[in-house]
Structure formats: C-alpha cells, structure tokens
Amino acid sequence: METLPREDGEIIKGEEILPKNRLEDLKSGSLLKPHKDTKPTRRKQVLGQSTYSTIDLVPELAKFKTSPPLMTSYKKHYRPFMGRACPRCSQHSRELLYHKDIPEMGIFSVSSPPRKGLLGRLFPYSHYVYTMRNNCVYADPKGMIADAVQNKRVQRAIHRSAMNDSDGAKNEETYQRSAHKHEGRALYVIKRMSATIMNVTLRITGYLILRILSFLVDGIHMHRGQAEMVRQAAKRDVPIILVPLHRSHLDYLLMSLTLFINEVPCPFIAAGDNLNIPVLGWWFRQIGAFFIKRKLDKVVGKKDFVYRAALHTYMEQILMRNQNMEFFIGAIADAYILPASVSYEKIIEGNFVSEQMGYSKKKESIFSPIIGLWNAFHSSFGHIRVNFAQPFSLKEYLESAQRVVPIQSELSMKPRLEKAISDNSLYGTDVVLEDQRQLIRGLGEHIILDSQDASSIMSTNLLSFLLLTKHRRGTTMKQLQTDFDIVKEEVTQEGGTSASPVRPPTSSNMP
Known part of the structure; x- marks a missing residue:
C-alpha cells in the first residue's frame, strides 16, 4: 500500500492518516500482523470479516473524514425575494x-x-x-344596488342626461319622462353589472x-x-x-x-362584458365578477353620463364596505x-399571442x-x-x-402634446x-x-430568448442546454426580474 509523507511527520496510508509515533510500527509491519478480533461488530464487511486491527483516526480529522467540506460555488445563486414595495414612494x-x-x-x-x-x-x-x-x-348586493342608485353622483348624471334630452328643460313633462327613463336605466345598468x-x-x-x-x-x-x-x-x-x-x-x-x-x-373582479355569456356569466357573478363595457360611450363623441356614474358609484360602494x-x-x-x-x-x-400581434x-x-x-x-x-x-x-x-x-411655472415648462x-x-x-x-x-x-x-421568468421564456437571439440559425441540444444554464445563472444574479435586462450569452462567457 502506497504511503505519502507529510511535513509534520505524519503519513497517509491510503485514505487513513497515521500519527508520527506509529511510523516505526508501520515500517516493521506490526500493524499488518493478524491477531484476535476483539470488536467483531466493527470489523464486519461485505466480503467477510477482516482480521486486521483497527487504526483510530486522529480526533481533529474525524469530522473532516465523515462529513463533506463546506465550499462556496461561484455558480450557485439563489433567487432573491422579489416584490418589495418602492423605498421612495412607499x-x-x-x-x-x-x-x-x-x-x-x-x-x-x-x-x-x-x-x-x-x-x-x-x-x-x-x-x-x-x-x-x-x-x-x-357585502349584501341588494344594499349596494340601492345605495348606488340613490348616490348624488348618479342623480346628477340622471338630471344632466334628462336636461340634454328635453332641450334645456323647456318642457317640464318631457323632462320628467326623460328623467324617469334614465333613472330606470341606471337601476338596470347597476343590476346588470352587480356581483x-x-x-x-x-x-x-x-x-x-x-x-x-x-x-x-x-x-x-x-x-x-x-x-x-x-x-x-x-x-x-x-x-x-x-x-x-x-x-x-x-x-x-x-x-x-x-x-x-x-x-x-x-x-370583486372587473371583467369585460365579453365574458357575460349564458350559464358561465351567471357563475362568474357568483364568484365576484361584475361586467363592464369596454367602450363606455355608445356613440363616439357623446358621453354616456348615466353609465359612467353608475360604474363609478358601484365600484366606490364596494370599497366603502371594505371589500x-x-x-x-x-x-x-x-x-x-x-x-x-x-x-x-x-x-x-x-x-394572448394573437392579441399581442394586433388582432x-x-x-x-x-x-x-x-x-x-x-x-x-x-x-x-x-x-x-x-x-x-x-x-x-x-x-x-x-x-x-x-x-x-x-x-414649475408655465414659462419654464417645455411645450408638449396633450391627449384630447x-x-x-x-x-x-x-x-x-x-x-x-x-x-x-x-x-x-x-x-x-x-x-x-x-413576476417569475419561466423556462419557456428563457428558451424563447435564446432561440430569438443567439441561436436564430439553429443549434444542437447539448449547446442549447449549456446556454440555458448560463442564462439562468445570469437571471438569478440579476434578481430574477425582467425589469433588469438579461445579457445574451456571448463567446466570452461560454464554456
């Protein structure tokens, strides 16, 4: 068996470390002489029972021999906790x-x-x-509907719409009839959108x-x-x-x-009215969906004051009830x-893909x-x-x-285009x-x-990133797996968020 000397006088025999005072015993071969085994439970092995004596380990090295060393890998990174509130605004x-x-x-x-x-x-x-x-x-839906209809914002919208319909309220009877119509419509709108x-x-x-x-x-x-x-x-x-x-x-x-x-x-979920379909629309209401129009005005250029006020008031009633x-x-x-x-x-x-393409x-x-x-x-x-x-x-x-x-004053502000x-x-x-x-x-x-x-960056996101940047002309599966691991490590180091741009792998950092 090969022995390796050490500077401190100890030698290594295979994987065992012997102290200096046992060097002479090893050279003379006394350690290899068979003798009666006094500890059979420690000497049992797979191929039989050994007849060699036990060599005790140095106490200082026993823990090192029985447990792996603690090593820090430069490739091992853990994703930090994401989603903290802004330290400046909140x-x-x-x-x-x-x-x-x-x-x-x-x-x-x-x-x-x-x-x-x-x-x-x-x-x-x-x-x-x-x-x-x-x-x-x-919250009780009936109570929210009743309070929303009686809200001052909705009542003002009803009055404004009735005034527009009756041409400035020149005719009191026409105004009352128009106001009654818009009040009924406000009740219908709130009931239809309620959840x-x-x-x-x-x-x-x-x-x-x-x-x-x-x-x-x-x-x-x-x-x-x-x-x-x-x-x-x-x-x-x-x-x-x-x-x-x-x-x-x-x-x-x-x-x-x-x-x-x-x-x-x-x-309570604000859902588009395109989901208000038979059966499923009723079911969605039971789990909190209230349906709103994607276009608030029926006619372009003419505002629907009743619908806007009803929607605004209903959402306000939800939050006022701590919902x-x-x-x-x-x-x-x-x-x-x-x-x-x-x-x-x-x-x-x-x-989702077709909508992102403009359809x-x-x-x-x-x-x-x-x-x-x-x-x-x-x-x-x-x-x-x-x-x-x-x-x-x-x-x-x-x-x-x-x-x-x-x-800033109006004179110091730069000119800019405003939305209509x-x-x-x-x-x-x-x-x-x-x-x-x-x-x-x-x-x-x-x-x-x-x-x-x-947000979490999924595996399909990283794969698409590689295929759209580094491997637009194709690659092997082995190379793709290697590049995938490199990009994954870079994403983890950057914090695992798309807000921090991930640099694509280049020849300088490729193995």
Missing part, C-alpha cells in the same frame, strides 16, 4: 408588512392538497376544499379548478412570504385593490383561488394596492370554453407561478408623489385636471413595474 408600507423571516418561507404548491387522514387520502381535492377555513362575510360572492360557490369553483388543472399543468406555485404579506394587509380593515397583469382568462380564477386558499377575502376589488378606483380614504402577476410556461388558451379580441360564446377545454386535455402546459408584490398604501403613494413633483381624451379616467380631461391625470398615469405605470418586478 417607505412606510415597505417596512409595515415585511419582516426578516418572509424571504425564508419558501415556495409551496397551491394545487397539491395535503393528504391527511383517511378522507384526505381517498378524496384529496374534496377534503382540501371542504376543510378550508375561509368563511368571509361579503354576488357566495362561499359555497367559491368552494365548488375551487374544487373544479384544482381538479381540472391537475390534468393540464404540473403544478401551481406561490411564495409563502408573499401570501403572508397579503394576509397581514387583509387584517388591517382597509380594502385591497388587486391589480394583476393580464395574460389569460385563467388569471381571474387563479387570483381568487390563491386568495381563498390563503384565507383572504376574494375580490377587496380587482381594479382601480380612487374615491376613498385609503386602500392597499396589490400588484400581482401570473406566469405560465404555456398559456392554456391561444388568444381584435374575439367575442366569447358558450361553446368557446368547452372547445378550449377539450383541446387543452390533449396537451401539457407545464407549471404556473402566482406572484403577489408587497401591498402599499394608496394614500402614502399619493402624498409622496406630490412631494417629489417639482414646482384621457384613457385613465371615467370622465376625461374636462373633469380630471392635467396634474391629476398625470398622477393616475404614474400610479398605473408604478403598479405595472411592481407587478413585472415580482
């Missing part, structure tokens, strides 16, 4: 709902029910949904979503720390306005599902803004979801990641935004002042940035 909110243990809470699977007990093993999804402790109290959230419907919907998605996707994941911040915000008796990035119709359902599982009241909402409105004392996003490895319906949105029908679901069962859609950014106070943001805006009609308000520039419009626009861009910052 400094108080940034520290209010966050503590040092949140980043270490890890990721959990929303779609994997815990199989506890006999019923949990036999009926995992039914037992999972039934045992959820989310029994929130939601009713029922816990029973939420549980049934949750079961159906989990059961169907178990056949389509590999898992739905989210961070426990993000869910904890949302739970803490929900306990502060302040409404939460959920503003997610929209990629799929599944976003509505996934947001409500994840909030319901984490014991947070589900939001969460998936939209934006600003006529209350304060609210928590919750940016969110859903990342897909593959989007289940194919409308118009298609009108939904009762057969559309059936056909889409049938086609979906013949494919695999990978993983889904639901991300919530840190909620921040709307009041705090508005106060900080007004402080940082520099005061605002795309951020229900009323346009004739009611909302220019500085308020810019403030709302800034808030919207800030929410988009926070939502994007909290």
